[in-house]
Amino acid sequence: MFFLFVLTTIVFLIGAYLYRVLRGPTVFDRVLGLNGISTKAIILLVVMGAYFERVDMFVDISTGYALLNIVGSLAIAKYLEERGEVF
Amino acid sequence: MSLVEFSEMARLFMTPVAIGLMLVGLFFLFVAAVGVLRLPDVFTRSHAVSLTDSLGALFLLGGLAIYQGFSTNLIKILIVLVLLYLLNPVIAHATVRSALRCGLKPWSREDA
Numbered sequence: 001m002f003f004l005f006v007l008t009t010i011v012f013l014i015g016a017y018l019y020r021v022l023r024g025p026t027v028f029d030r031v032l033g034l035n036g037i038s039t040k041a042i043i044l045l046v047v048m049g050a051y052f053e054r055v056d057m058f059v060d061i062s063t064g065y066a067l068l069n070i071v072g073s074l075a076i077a078k079y080l081e082e083r084g085e086v087f
Numbered sequence: 088m089s090l091v092e093f094s095e096m097a098r099l100f101m102t103p104v105a106i107g108l109m110l111v112g113l114f115f116l117f118v119a120a121v122g123v124l125r126l127p128d129v130f131t132r133s134h135a136v137s138l139t140d141s142l143g144a145l146f147l148l149g150g151l152a153i154y155q156g157f158s159t160n161l162i163k164i165l166i167v168l169v170l171l172y173l174l175n176p177v178i179a180h181a182t183v184r185s186a187l188r189c190g191l192k193p194w195s196r197e198d199a
Contacts, residue, residue, distance in 0.1 A: 016120035028129045028186040035178050036136045059163040070174040081185035
């Protein structure tokens with residue numbers, strides 16, 4: 001029951017980051033918001049594993065998600081830096 | 088006292104500690120979400136996303152790891168935590184550096 005409470009709270013917190021992604025003034029705000037959402041998703045997967053009592057399986061998925069997250073975010077950040085204009 | 092009994096007792100003792108740690112972590116995640124909504128600039132928002140978020144993740148995943156007891160799951164959760172702590176500052180740094188090199192001016196009190 002406590003894990004369900006944690007899960008719902010984190011899902012509601014993702015709404016704040018989603019607002020920043022949709023409404024960010026610059027593109028860097030959107031990238032930061034996406035990074036925050038990815039961190040929340042990693043935590044969410046581990047807590048979900050504790051809720052279903054299958055932590056050993058869900059933790060592997062969250063590790064893969066963390067690795068995908070850094071590759072995507074670094075690629076976007078490097079691309080924007082090379083491009084060199086704010087839009 | 089056998090090892091299994093000791094493990095059971097430790098689990099019984101550690102569950103309130105784990106729940107307290109997870110509540111603290113939720114508080115920090117909430118503070119980070121408020122910061123993402125309220126702060127005025129990319130450079131200030133990156134503090135909320137990278138620093139406060141990492142602290143909340145530390146408390147939440149640490150509480151979960153304590154809740155699991157001594158097992159393989161504890162090691163796996165700690166691996167995820169180490170990975171998060173390696174990757175999150177790198178991403179925030181890359182984003183903020185690209186924002187600075189694109190010519191964004193940091194927010195100052197005169198802009199308010």
